[in-house]
Amino acid sequence: MIDWPQIDTVLLDMDGTLLDLHFDNYFWLDHLPRRYSELKGLPLAESHRWLQQQASEAKGSLDWYCLDFWQQKLDVDIVALKREIDHLIVLRPYVEEFLLALQAMGKQVLLVTNAHGDSLSLKMQQVDLTPWFDGVVVSHDYRQPKESQDFWRQLQQQYRFDPHKTLFIDDTEAILASAQQYGIRYLLTLVQPDSQSPKRLSCQFPSIHHFNEIIPEYQGSQ
Numbered sequence: 001m002i003d004w005p006q007i008d009t010v011l012l013d014m015d016g017t018l019l020d021l022h023f024d025n026y027f028w029l030d031h032l033p034r035r036y037s038e039l040k041g042l043p044l045a046e047s048h049r050w051l052q053q054q055a056s057e058a059k060g061s062l063d064w065y066c067l068d069f070w071q072q073k074l075d076v077d078i079v080a081l082k083r084e085i086d087h088l089i090v091l092r093p094y095v096e097e098f099l100l101a102l103q104a105m106g107k108q109v110l111l112v113t114n115a116h117g118d119s120l121s122l123k124m125q126q127v128d129l130t131p132w133f134d135g136v137v138v139s140h141d142y143r144q145p146k147e148s149q150d151f152w153r154q155l156q157q158q159y160r161f162d163p164h165k166t167l168f169i170d171d172t173e174a175i176l177a178s179a180q181q182y183g184i185r186y187l188l189t190l191v192q193p194d195s196q197s198p199k200r201l202s203c204q205f206p207s208i209h210h211f212n213e214i215i216p217e218y219q220g221s222q
Helices: 022-040 043-060 067-074 080-084 097-107 117-126 149-159 173-182
Strands: 009-012 108-114 136-139 166-169 185-188
Touching: 022 043, 022 080, 043 067, 080 117, 097 108, 097 173, 108 149, 117 136, 136 185, 149 173, 173 185
Parallel strands: 009 108, 009 166, 108 136, 166 185
Antiparallel strands: none
């Protein structure tokens, strides 16, 4: 249950929060290894191992999210490969109803994502959410991922929100921990960011399955 009168600003992640994470998981874990093995003439198992090693080395940094980095590293057109499966880019349940409710309540609503700008553009071509937001923030513009305290400092400097009156929803708990360290008071995560993967059995932060659980007219009506 959310005490909405105490919240002025809502910060929303994109992948795994507003959008089904299945697209991203399928792309990086299945589609890219298979297509990379085809394009480079590698055995599929070797392609999987090499890509996994590169991802492990970059995880947590801005490079991990950067399509320019991966395009140069792999020498393949990442955006073109993503377009091959863009039919998998879909909204999570109740997203539009939730955004409509936030607008009706007069909240400041910001999309804050680690996704690269080209990835954001591709996804908004499929499901354009930008009209619902007062601002769209791509961490590459700050040259810091959301895992960094400097990201939050720059965000607050640009949008002047009060962390004590802010709700942040993200599917990645390391990012929520960074926001908590910065002083953001209200934090939520998702128990099933990828609709094709099992629900998470335990979460470090308060969690919801779908947004209807926190829309005022739905709260308590499960």
